[in-house]
Amino acid sequence: MTDTPDYKAESPTLEAWRMFRRNVPALAGVVILTFIVLATLYGTFFYSGDPYNVVWAPHEPPGVTPEFPLGTDYLGRDLVAGLLTGGGPTLAVGAAAAAITMVIGITLGSLAGFYGGWVDNLLMRITEFFQVLPALLFAMVLVTLFSPSLWTIAFAIGVVSWPQTARLTRAEFLKIKELEYVTAARAIGARNKRIIWKVILPNAMPPLIVSATLTIGIAILFEAGLSFLGLGDPNVMSWGLMIGANRDYILDAWWPVTFPGLAIFLTVFAVSLIGDGLNDAFNPKLRER
Amino acid sequence: MSSSFLLRRVGYGLVLMLGVVVLNFLLIRLAPGDPATVIAGEMGGATEEMLESIREEYGLNKPLIVQLGIYVGNVLRGNMGESFFFNQPVASLIAQRIGPTILLVITAQILSILIGVFLGVIAARKPNGVMSGFVSVFATIGYAVPVFWTGIMLIILFASVFPFFPAEGMQSVRLRGADVFTKTLDIAHHLVLPAFTLAIIYLAQYARLSRASMLEVLGSDYIRTARAKGAAEKTVLFKHALRNAALPILTVAGLQFGNLISGALLVETVFNWPGMGRLAFDSILRRDYPTIMGVLFFASAMVVIANILTDISYRWADPRLRGKS
Amino acid sequence: MTALLDISDLKVTFNTRYGQVTALDSVSLHVNAGETLGVVGESGCGKSITALATMGLIPMPPGRIAGGSIRLADEELVGASPARMRAMRGADIAMIFQEPMTSLNPVFTVGDQIAEAIMLHQKVSADRAFKDAVALLDRVGIPSPAARARDYPHQLSGGMRQRVMIAMAVSCRPKVLIADEPTTALDVTVQAQIFDLLNEIQRDFGAAIVLITHDMGAISEMADRVAVMYAGRIVEEAHADDVLDFPQHPYARGLIDCIPALGREDHALKEIPGVVPPLHLLGAGCAFAERCEHANDRCRHEKPLLANHGHHPAACHGVEEGRI
């Protein structure tokens, strides 16, 4: 009998990572995102230039003058400097909004899912209430009324996007709560708090991680939308603001709108690829393929 | 369909909408900046007495709760108050614009569901095939591109460089007097670009969702039974499988409605589409609070109605739920 | 006269994470018109794969028919065109499954699903097919068939649904009816009714039945001949009475001994030690070697063949050498 290799058991996360590694689009997403984040954080070291400075004639086409490879905007400001400094606020707002969404969403969702009864009923009515509000419209009202700054935008996006996460968390909690290992934990005397944090939440994490990644994408698009409408923080250079500011000259110069649009697209595209990759990796059904 | 379920659902919807009205009223009143200066500002050359007369006229100096009471009372009687900017009742302003928004949103929804589900089903046939990879990547592209950027690019491409489609608006004013058929054709001609721009975003969600839902359904026993009966693969896919896979898609279509309205706001602004979204945007820039409130109210009403319709159609579509309250 | 359904040296492989796995290793089976062949073995031994291969329902990829032939009324099915297979499925050869609860489409009425089976193979109008469906429901013993035909699957009990499956399967008078564990999911009283129904069907329609089960009781009830399968191979095949009374292959003996018989309380229930090895880890020799008390070196290294000596072949060196 040939010695049969022992049938080594893999932890689900390890197996998910192995599945994720084999998923080409997801890896492409990771590469793109890392490039963008690095460019945003360290770009300004290598490429000096204040995005607000009028440095050249307006609407200089890309690739004409060596110092300004991507050309200039309607005021004659360097687009490369704009893209590099614009990335920071866009990503920051995206991440902050996603964080706020996850915190509110998970807290309310877990409480509703775990305790059930009137708690669940009340929280779900609140969730539905926020879901009825058209997100962008409500965010616009919030941002205009409380004067646009990065934090008001992040908060506004968070306030309108948490219902989805809350619903997801609640569904996961309802499902996991019934499983034996939770009853087992309860049997050995674990208190509710411990069960929520240590037992149920870790198992509910996979779909939540996926949703968190996708929320970052949604938040970035949201911020871009608000800035495009002119409701972004006018004194902070962000990609959406660049598009909104140059939009009136689109017929004269297509690049000041196209490059920031491309930057937003690449970031959200990368984030979504990663999100999909995580989703397939964590999804047991797809694993046998 | 038990009517008690319907009544409860509609009643609950009304409570939600009332909540929206109260929340927005309070929110706007709490915000900094005095609406009177805005109204006066618009007219230029305001004196203190003019500001005072405006406050009086718009009831701005009464205590908050009283103002709220008056406002809710009016809303229940269908009077959404006067627009600060347009000097017209808000209700008539919105009435002119609710049609175009619904037309845009419904067309975009249908387009994204049809194309999305079709792509999803194709992808589901061979989960690891090339087509499946293409669908998910293409779908993600559609989802990741900022909608206003797509809109602008489409205008440049298909209205300026290749002038096949009009660059703005819902109908050409020249054809106002024309017969119904030409006018419908003209509106459809204006509708193509905006509807497609709005549809692209949700195409991705539907493609991904229908792919996952189809994969799950294709693994079930009744599909094997259908094949064992000798049914053609096309029948198995589009009749047996899709009919079941459609149920979760239906739910998402309902939930998606709120996002569609947000998306519509951006598309309407870019394409100058005379809908509620653009009215809301302009009103926000003009601090025209009654109109903002009006649009928020009607937008949430549309979402509530959409949710109720989804619930009803879901219960009708799934025999297992039919009849149960 | 060759058998109505003749499967010889069928080899089916699957590509899995662990590389290519042989699910069926040169399986040979045959059944004649009006006869019932029982196929017995633990779950995972390839019984269902054989049935699905016969119906041409193995998803390719990852599955593949690597060799052998399946002949139905002298027509070769392996490599037949998909169109031919589709025309044949449901008309000449039909199948009923284990899980009646999930084998019917939840969103269509029972009558429609049977009518569809009829219309797939016969040129009849829709309402004519629906009338036939109602008649079939009556034929399989469902009370007030006209009303039930308009019901949805979730409105019927497990037993009723299995009857609907049978009605659907026999709607076009198939030559061979494959029943893959038809009663496993049903409670005992309903099982008996289903077996009686299958017998009646066989008598009326003259169909050959391949009954796949791990319920030895069903075998003794229904089967004329029995084939015992283990790890994708046929280890023993003979008349039902011979296998039940004089099981040759150690695995077959173990199976028979597991049946709790009335009146034999004197000894504890016997069970076969160990577990069925994963297919990708099978050694070169006899698949049952690890769990067989009579296994010797030859058993472990040389694969025993189903030598067809007489009417009771068994794939076991021990039996051949007369050791057991």
Next chain:
Amino acid sequence: MQHLTRLLGAAAIAAGALGAVPAFAEGGTLVIGSTQVPRHLNGAVQSGIATAVPSTQLFASPLRYDENWEPQPYLAESWEVSDDGLSVTLNLVQNATFHDGEPVTSEDVAFSIMTTKENHPFQSMFAPVETIETPDAHTAIIRLSQPHPALLLALSPALAPVIPKHVFGDGQDVKSHPANSAPVGSGPFMLEEFTAGEAIILKKNPNFFIDGRPKLDEIIISMVKDPSSLLIAMENGDFDMYPFMAGSQEIKRLEKADHLTITDEGYAAVGPINWLAFNTKSEKLSDVRVRQAIAYATDRDFITKALHRGVSTQQRGPIIESSPFFDETIEAYDIDLDKANALMAEAGFADGMELTIDFIPGPKEQQQSVAEYLKSQLKKIGIDLTVRAAPDFPTWAGRVGGHDFELTMDVVFNWGDPVIGVHRTYLCSNIRQGVIWSNTQSYCNEEVDAILNAAAVEQDPDKRKDLYSRFQHIIAQDVPIYFINATPYHTAYDKRLMNPPKGIWGTMHPMDRLEWSE
């Protein structure tokens, strides 16, 4: 579902086959594309170009004007100003009727002028009017508390629409009267439809009191928010005229369109000035030398030639250069960095200072781009400028109106006679906290007040011109505002249009002589 998509697909193909534009409708329709959104259509109580364009088609007015600032008869077929200048008699035409058939009488003229006096933001227009006597149905005598040479210009269509007393005189507050959105006037066109924020449809007034006019059957004003889409629509021929176009990109692009003509005529009376205003009360800018230094440091030619690519013309004083009262001999503050630095040192700011600059949200090229230019330019005289953007008009108006600013770019209209559009910016009496486009610079010079009040009543045109010259010299000296350029308003219109609106009021004037040549 399938049915709908087939319809849409068919429509797209069929429409494509039709060519970009459905068949060009014959029959005298003029379609105006506009980015301006009027609140309502009654120019008697609402200032601004958005309302003035439709209002001047719907309502007639006592007088109208030609290309060289000369008043012409309109509802008043003749008029006399008394020697002491304290009364103006208007003899009305006999046959003028409102759109609802009621005759236009002196009662209506009196009611209109008094309503405008009480409700219109431009208080100075009719401030001196005390009473209006109506001895008979076709004679109105305006009694003035002091001579008011600006009155005749104030009686133009844009500023003094004659509104029917029997409609607006029903006791409701005229500012929010429902008829403002569905007005009855006596002008060349009647209202067919007004969808707020979308379109205004005017149709020919069959019994307009000037026979043979208007030539057009219909004028449609279609509102388009996005200038680029409006541009493409103009190129594709969806619209026939695009007034108040100020972007150099738009002007340059439409000049290339062979079916259009571009003109900058028709805006003389509007007199839009793009300027840099100083808050003279903020401690850094209270010293006139600092303001002069900033003026000398700014290169007006660079702004008009480079930033505006030559489409805008320079403006050196408070009165629009196209106005007869303009005096070119005033100090223009052409660029002189040495003088600027010297002045900064003299004022004690040799090592420079920090300032913030606001700008009115609007055409970026006129406002934000100049602010950004100043940010790099003023560095040369040691001023570190921060550009403070405002998300929308109300926020900016709140800041500047509330005197919470140091520098701001702004655009203010002269509105014809200096009494109407110029005085409001410089009179001490008009320093009003919280009110935009008042004397937000808090600039107070007794002598200037005296000159302006004298000019307001001076009937002799030459003496009036001298007074305004002295006024312009003092302003040039005190520099409460550095004047940069006249907003380059242009009108693009279809070549086949005859008698395009090139008068001093341009499209804010009855377009009853406009017609198609083919």
